[in-house]
Amino acid sequence: MGPGEIFITDAEIVRKIRRGRSALYAELMRRHYPKIFCLCLSLLKDPSMADDAAQEAFLKSYRSLDKFREDSSFLTWIHRIAANRCLDLIRLKAREKENSLDTMLEISENHSFREVESSLLIESSLINSDLVEKIMSRLPVEYRLILVLREVQGFNYQEISQVLECSLDSVKARLRRARLACGEALRHFKMAGCV
Amino acid sequence: MKHEEMKEKLGAFQDGELSPQERLEISAHLAICVECREIQKSWQKISEVLFQSRGFVSHQETEKFVARTMEKIIPPSSKGAGAFAGLFWNFLTPALELGFAALFFFTVLGASDRFAAPDTLLLLGSNKDVAELILPSVSGQGANWFNSLLEGR
Numbered sequence: 001m002g003p004g005e006i007f008i009t010d011a012e013i014v015r016k017i018r019r020g021r022s023a024l025y026a027e028l029m030r031r032h033y034p035k036i037f038c039l040c041l042s043l044l045k046d047p048s049m050a051d052d053a054a055q056e057a058f059l060k061s062y063r064s065l066d067k068f069r070e071d072s073s074f075l076t077w078i079h080r081i082a083a084n085r086c087l088d089l090i091r092l093k094a095r096e097k098e099n100s101l102d103t104m105l106e107i108s109e110n111h112s113f114r115e116v117e118s119s120l121l122i123e124s125s126l127i128n129s130d131l132v133e134k135i136m137s138r139l140p141v142e143y144r145l146i147l148v149l150r151e152v153q154g155f156n157y158q159e160i161s162q163v164l165e166c167s168l169d170s171v172k173a174r175l176r177r178a179r180l181a182c183g184e185a186l187r188h189f190k191m192a193g194c195v
Numbered sequence: 196m197k198h199e200e201m202k203e204k205l206g207a208f209q210d211g212e213l214s215p216q217e218r219l220e221i222s223a224h225l226a227i228c229v230e231c232r233e234i235q236k237s238w239q240k241i242s243e244v245l246f247q248s249r250g251f252v253s254h255q256e257t258e259k260f261v262a263r264t265m266e267k268i269i270p271p272s273s274k275g276a277g278a279f280a281g282l283f284w285n286f287l288t289p290a291l292e293l294g295f296a297a298l299f300f301f302t303v304l305g306a307s308d309r310f311a312a313p314d315t316l317l318l319l320g321s322n323k324d325v326a327e328l329i330l331p332s333v334s335g336q337g338a339n340w341f342n343s344l345l346e347g348r
Binding site for chain 1: 203206207211212237238242245246251252257260264267
């Protein structure tokens with residue numbers, strides 16, 4: 001924002017859009033697309049799918065702006081829509097691949113370990129980004145979601161509870177379990193001498 | 196708080212989600228408990244390595260996304276009446292301007308001899324009737340100009 005420009009909050013923009021100034025929705029997308037894309041990418045692991053999911057989330061939120069209650073922020077609301085969309089897509093994908101799941105797992109495991117072997121030369125303090133994806137992909141999607149909300153998006157527990165529609169205690173417990181699982185996944189790769 | 200309880204709260208401690216009292220207790224515990232210190236350090240490192248570089252989207256990518264999505268929200272065709280009005284004014288404005296310019300031109304130039312007879316025109320003779328018909332108000336310098344135009348001067 002340049003000097004002299006007035007900052008308008010998300011809530012004010014939403015109110016103006018409801019009064020008919022639809023073009024202002026572009027500003028909301030400009031503010032939040034990077035975070036939403038990042039969330040979708042973390043969950044779907046495919047840039048093109050992530051982009052589509054982000055677009056669907058923004059379109060859905062635009063169409064249901066009337067239902068948006070201002071007891072939470074627009075940011076957490078759009079995160080909730082995007083996360084739900086991604087979870088739907090993952091479930092759909094899982095159902096499609098159900099028949100060939102064993103074969104897929106076999107291929108993926110072999111591929112991972114070949115990559116681990118080939119990345120032994122990487123400095124111990126660094127992890128190649130593909131490997132990060134491998135570690136993340138070992139985690140259940142619910143863990144990935146809560147870790148991204150906390151570690152990447154920087155949401156506090158209150159905001160996470162709004163996105164996941166659960167209690168604060170549940171956020172704490174889920175986050176602890178996700179971190180433990182993440183540590184386990186990392187240890188798995190550590191044993192291969194990669195990290 | 197017991198050691199196990201403290202261990203469970205290390206994540207919330209790192210996230211800054213504990214009360215001041217709990218923070219004090221955990222800080223004091225961390226100073227004496229090697230295991231908890233190790234857990235905390237290892238999570239800090241995991242967090243740095245796994246999550247620090249994630250999620251960069253350039254300004255251009257954002258703008259492309261916004262344009263693409265706004266087209267679905269407000270399709271160009273649905274600008275409807277606005278689009279039609281735009282088209283109408285685009286054509287009408289120059290036409291009106293030209294019309295006013297022509298009116299001004301003939302009015303000003305013809306002011307000195309407003310009702311000059313059509314026989315001052317080159318279109319005299321066999322075309323006199325036509326001249327009277329089509330140029331009743333063209334006169335004076337306007338008529339001269341029209342003559343020179345016809346003569347190709």
